[in-house]
Amino acid sequence: MDGMSLLTITVLAVFVGFEVVSKVSSTLHTPLMSGANAIHGIILVGAIIVAGQAADPWVLAVALLAVVLATANLVGGFVVTDRMLEMFRGRQRPPSNAAVPEGRGGAEPAATVEPEKKERRP
Amino acid sequence: MTLLNPTWTSLLYLAAAACFILALKGLSSPRTARRGNLIGAFGALLAVVTVFVSVKLDNIPWILGAIVVGSGVAAPVARRVHMTQMPQLVALFNGVGGGAAALVALLELSHSGDPWVRLAIVFTLLVGAVSFAGSGVTFAKLQGLMTTRPVTFPGLPALMAVVLLAAVGAGIVVILNGWLVVALLLLLLGLGAGILLVLPVGGADVPIVISLLNAFTGLAVAASGLVLGNVLLVVAGTLVGASGTILTRAMAAAMGRSVAGIMFGAFKGGSTAGSTTVSERPVRSSSAEDVAVLLGYAQRVIIVPGYGLAVAQGQHTAAELASALESRGIEVDFAIHPVAGRMPGHMNVLLAEANVPYESLKEMSDINSEFKTTDVALVVGANDVVNPAAKTTSGSPIYGMPILEVADARQVVFLKRSMRPGFAGIENELLYEPQTTLLFGDAKDSLTKVLGAVKAL
Numbered sequence: 001m002d003g004m005s006l007l008t009i010t011v012l013a014v015f016v017g018f019e020v021v022s023k024v025s026s027t028l029h030t031p032l033m034s035g036a037n038a039i040h041g042i043i044l045v046g047a048i049i050v051a052g053q054a055a056d057p058w059v060l061a062v063a064l065l066a067v068v069l070a071t072a073n074l075v076g077g078f079v080v081t082d083r084m085l086e087m088f089r090g091r092q093r094p095p096s097n098a099a100v101p102e103g104r105g106g107a108e109p110a111a112t113v114e115p116e117k118k119e120r121r122p
Numbered sequence: 123m124t125l126l127n128p129t130w131t132s133l134l135y136l137a138a139a140a141c142f143i144l145a146l147k148g149l150s151s152p153r154t155a156r157r158g159n160l161i162g163a164f165g166a167l168l169a170v171v172t173v174f175v176s177v178k179l180d181n182i183p184w185i186l187g188a189i190v191v192g193s194g195v196a197a198p199v200a201r202r203v204h205m206t207q208m209p210q211l212v213a214l215f216n217g218v219g220g221g222a223a224a225l226v227a228l229l230e231l232s233h234s235g236d237p238w239v240r241l242a243i244v245f246t247l248l249v250g251a252v253s254f255a256g257s258g259v260t261f262a263k264l265q266g267l268m269t270t271r272p273v274t275f276p277g278l279p280a281l282m283a284v285v286l287l288a289a290v291g292a293g294i295v296v297i298l299n300g301w302l303v304v305a306l307l308l309l310l311l312g313l314g315a316g317i318l319l320v321l322p323v324g325g326a327d328v329p330i331v332i333s334l335l336n337a338f339t340g341l342a343v344a345a346s347g348l349v350l351g352n353v354l355l356v357v358a359g360t361l362v363g364a365s366g367t368i369l370t371r372a373m374a375a376a377m378g379r380s381v382a383g384i385m386f387g388a389f390k391g392g393s394t395a396g397s398t399t400v401s402e403r404p405v406r407s408s409s410a411e412d413v414a415v416l417l418g419y420a421q422r423v424i425i426v427p428g429y430g431l432a433v434a435q436g437q438h439t440a441a442e443l444a445s446a447l448e449s450r451g452i453e454v455d456f457a458i459h460p461v462a463g464r465m466p467g468h469m470n471v472l473l474a475e476a477n478v479p480y481e482s483l484k485e486m487s488d489i490n491s492e493f494k495t496t497d498v499a500l501v502v503g504a505n506d507v508v509n510p511a512a513k514t515t516s517g518s519p520i521y522g523m524p525i526l527e528v529a530d531a532r533q534v535v536f537l538k539r540s541m542r543p544g545f546a547g548i549e550n551e552l553l554y555e556p557q558t559t560l561l562f563g564d565a566k567d568s569l570t571k572v573l574g575a576v577k578a579l
Contacts, residue, residue, distance in 0.1 A: 003238070006348060006356060013344075013357045016143055017364025024150040024369070026376055026460040026485060029467030033369060034212050035149045035159055037336050039142050040219050040343045040362045042166055044189075045173045046226045046350050051188070052179025059229055060181055064188040066225035071192025073219035078163040079200035080211060081149075085156040087205075087474035 031084045038077025044070035131176040134168060135354040141165025142358050146365055152480050169354055205475050206432045209465040210264035213332045217257025220339040223346050224250030224309060230349050231305050237297050242348040244293040247305060250342040251312025252319065253335045259320040260335065263328050264464065272324030282318045285311055319385070327384045329465035330373050334381065337366025376460030378512070378523035405541070405553055407560045410568065413535055414575030416559070420497035422453045424489065426526055427473065429463050430503015430539065436566035437476040440502060443573045444478065450576075455482055457489045457526050459507035490527045499531035503538070503565040509550045520548060534558045537568045
C-alpha cells in the first residue's frame with residue numbers, strides 16, 4: 001500500500017481512538033486500559049510473519065521469542081479484562097456465588113481462551 | 123495450500139480492525155463492556171487465522187508451538203491473579219507487547235532498504251524498548267520488589283539527556299546505513315531510557331505511567347505495521363496509542379496532575395515525595411462496638427473505600443456490612459474516588475468482585491454534595507483522597523487534587539492500621555477534627571468486628 005493511503009488511515013485511526021474513549025467514566029478506566037493493552041498484542045500478526053520468513057536459526061529463535069511475548073500480551077490481556085468485566089454485572093447473579101470470587105474467575109473466561117486454541121490448528 | 127487472495131485478506135483485516143474499534147467503544151459503558159471485550163478477542167482470532175492463510179509461512183510447527191507456550195503461560199496467570207495485583211499484571215503484559223514489537227522491528231532491518239521504512243524501524247525499536255523496560259520497573263514497583271518512592275540521583279537528568287542524544291545519533295546511523303550492531307545498541311539505549319524514565323516516578327503516579335506506556339506500545343505496534351506494510355497493525359496500534367493518550371490525560375486530570383508534571387516532576391525534585399513527620403497530637407480512637415452504634419442508628423451512611431481495604435482483602439466484608447446496614451433501613455452508598463486503589467478505576471473492579479452492584483458505587487462528582495446530608499462517612503483504608511490539605515494547603519504535594527468531601531458529614535469514622543500517613547506521605551488534618559473517630563487495626567479485622575457488632579444491635 002502506498003504511503004499516502006497509510007498516512008490517511010493512520011490519521012483517521014487517531015481520531016477514532018480519541019473519539020471512542022473521550023467520554024468514558026472513571027469506573028471503567030482500569031478495564032479500558034487493560035482492554036487496549038490486549039489489542040496491541042495483535043503485534044502477534046507481525047511476529048508470525050517475521051517467524052514464517054526466517055531462514056537463519058538465530059533469526060527464527062528471536063522471532064519465536066517475539067511470538068511468545070506477543071501471544072502472552074494478546075491472550076493474557078483479553079482473559080484478564082474478561083475476568084474484570086465479569087464482575088461488573090450487578091446483582092443479576094445469585095448471591096451464592098458471592099463467597100467464591102477466585103473460583104468464578106477460573107471457570108468462565110474459558111470462553112475467550114477456547115477460540116484462541118483453534119488458531120493452533122488452522 | 124493455496125493462499126487467500128489480497129482482496130479477501132484486506133477485507134478480513136478490515137473486519138478485525140472494526141472489531142477492535144467496537145471493543146474500545148463497548149468498553150466505555152459497564153453494560154456493553156464484556157461483550158466489547160469478546161468482540162475484540164474475536165477480532166484478534168480472525169486476524170491470526172488470516173495471517174496463517176494469506177502469507178506463505180515456513181516454520182509453522184515452531185510458530186504454533188510458540189503460540190501454545192505464550193498462551194500456556196499467560197492464560198493461567200491472567201485467570202488466577204488476585205484483583206489487587208492486577209495493575210502489575212497489566213504492566214507486565216504491556217511490557218512484553220512492547221518487547222515483541224521491538225524484536226519484530228530488529229528482525230525486519232535486514233529486509234529494508236528504504237530510509238523511511240528504517241525510520242519506522244528505529245521508532246519501533248526505541249519506543250518498544252522504552253515500553254518493555256519501563257513496564258518492567260513499573261511491575262517491580264507495584265509488586266513491592268523495589269521501593270514505590272521516587273528514585274532519583276544527582277546526575278539523573280544529565281544521564282537521561284546523554285542516553286536520549288546517543289539514541290538519536292544511533293537512530294540516524296541505522297536509518298542511513300542499516301547496521302545491525304548499531305540497531306542492537308539502540309535497543310540497549312531504549313531499555314536504559316525506559317528505566318530512567320520510570321525510576322523517578324513515585325507512589326500514586328505509577329499506575330498513570332502504565333497507561334502512558336500502554337499508549338507507547340500502541341505507537342510502536344503502529345510503526346511496526348508501517349514497516350511490514352500491514353494495515354491492521356497500523357490501525358490497531360494507532361487506536362491504542364490515541365485512546366491510551368486520552369485515558370492517561372483523563373486519569374491524570376482525576377488526580378489534579380498534569381502528565382508532564384508526573385513524568386518530569388521528580389526531575390525537579392517534586393513528584394509525590396512529601397514529609398513523613400507524624401505529629402503527637404491527640405486523636406479520638408474508639409471500639410468496634412461504638413462504631414457499630416454510630417452506623418446502626420444512622421439514616422444515611424457513605425462508605426469510602428481505599429487501597430488499605432484492598433490489601434486487607436476486606437472488600438467482601440465491606441459489602442456484607444453494607445447489606446447488613448441496608449437491612450436495617452439505612453441508606454448506604456460507596457463513594458469512589460477516581461484514583462482509589464492502586465490504579466484509576468481499580469476500586470470499582472475490586473468492589474464489583476465483591477458483588478457490590480455498580481449502581482451503588484457513586485462517582486466523586488455525583489456524591490460530593492451528598493456528604494452534607496450524611497450521618498456517618500466510614501473511611502476504610504483511605505487517606506489521601508479525603509485529605510482536606512488538597513484544598514487548603516498550597517504547598518502540599520496533593521494540592522489541587524479533587525477530594526471526597528467527607529469532612530461535611532456529621533460524623534467521620536476512619537478505619538486505619540496506624541497513624542502513618544498515606545501513600546503521598548502527608549498528614550491528614552481531618553484525623554484531629556472533633557467529629558472524627560478512629561478505629562485502629564487491619565481493615566478486614568475491623569470491618570468483621572463492626573459487622574458482628576451491627577448484627578448484635
